[in-house]
Amino acid sequence: MLIATVQAVLLRELAAVQRSIEAYPDDASVWTHPAGLPNAGGTLVLHLAGNLQHYVGAVLGGSGYKRDRSAEFARRGVSRAELLREISATVAAVRRTLPTLTEQSLSQPYPEPIGGREFTMEIFLVHLTTHLAYHLGQLDYHRRVVTGDASGVGALSPAAIQL
Numbered sequence: 001m002l003i004a005t006v007q008a009v010l011l012r013e014l015a016a017v018q019r020s021i022e023a024y025p026d027d028a029s030v031w032t033h034p035a036g037l038p039n040a041g042g043t044l045v046l047h048l049a050g051n052l053q054h055y056v057g058a059v060l061g062g063s064g065y066k067r068d069r070s071a072e073f074a075r076r077g078v079s080r081a082e083l084l085r086e087i088s089a090t091v092a093a094v095r096r097t098l099p100t101l102t103e104q105s106l107s108q109p110y111p112e113p114i115g116g117r118e119f120t121m122e123i124f125l126v127h128l129t130t131h132l133a134y135h136l137g138q139l140d141y142h143r144r145v146v147t148g149d150a151s152g153v154g155a156l157s158p159a160a161i162q163l
Contacts, residue, residue: 002106006125007098008161010052011091013132016155018087020139021045023153024146027079032146039073041142042083044135046072049086055128057093059112060101065093 021041024030030042039047047069054067106122114124136155144150154160 001103002122002125003098003101003103004163006129007094008163009129010094010098010132011162012157012160013129013136013155014052014087014091014094015160016136016153017045017048017132017139018084019153020136020143020155021080021083021087023143023149024080027077029146030080030083031076031078034142034145037138037142037145039138039142040076041139041146042076042078043073044139044142045083045086046075046078048132048135049083049090051131052090052128053093055112055124056097057090059110061093061097063093063097 021030024041030045031040033040050067050069050072053063053065057063058065058067101121106120106125108121110119110121110124119127140152140155143153
């Protein structure tokens, strides 16, 4: 049950990331970096896509994705169309990989140490879910500050969770 729940929440959050990028008025606004905010919206999307495509798609799913974490934070000027393609690739990695896991595998170690520590699959999948939600909040805030539009994109709608 946890695997299906994690998948449902990840997909809901990724859909909200997509809507957030679509809500920016142009490519340049995604890369505006107001003082006091740690990252531009585009940086957050590249980081989220790289993170999930690596930890879910490559490590758990064997996708062959090669992560360049430093580029996630260094690249600038990536178009909204390219960011949306990264989000779509991330959705595909989640949809392809998580259904292959078993509930029994949740008590096993995640295949790759994280920060020099070992975690169970269960705790690391929950971590990935909360990590995405944390940065989605930052993305939503960034978009509102940059555009001056305080309206939301339905980021946390419980009705959007599809089990």
